[in-house]
């Protein structure tokens with residue numbers, strides 16, 4: 001489901017939309033960012049919910065709520081960091097069932 005539709009559905013249900021803008025430092029280490037927002041943008045443009053996150057040396061091991069295991073190398077300008085900052089993931093994983101407030105919070109997060 002497209003990210004914007006998640007918010008649209010929330011509105012239609014008459015749920016309150018939180019418009020508070022939150023900030024995350026642009027150069028915050030990727031591990032801390034993931035730990036904070038618990039969302040993972042896959043290279044196919046889908047946003048997954050992070051169930052578990054561990055650090056293994058120069059790598060981050062991620063387990064998503066849809067039971068995918070991902071191992072990524074920590075780098076200063078990782079793809080995931082760029083994708084999160086620029087909000088390039090267009091859809092949310094339907095298996096992960098990311099709560100709409102979390103999607104809303106993410107959309108209101110500004111990386112600067």
Ligand SMILES: [Zn+2]
Pocket residue numbers: 047048049064065066093094095096
């Ligand atoms: Zn997923």
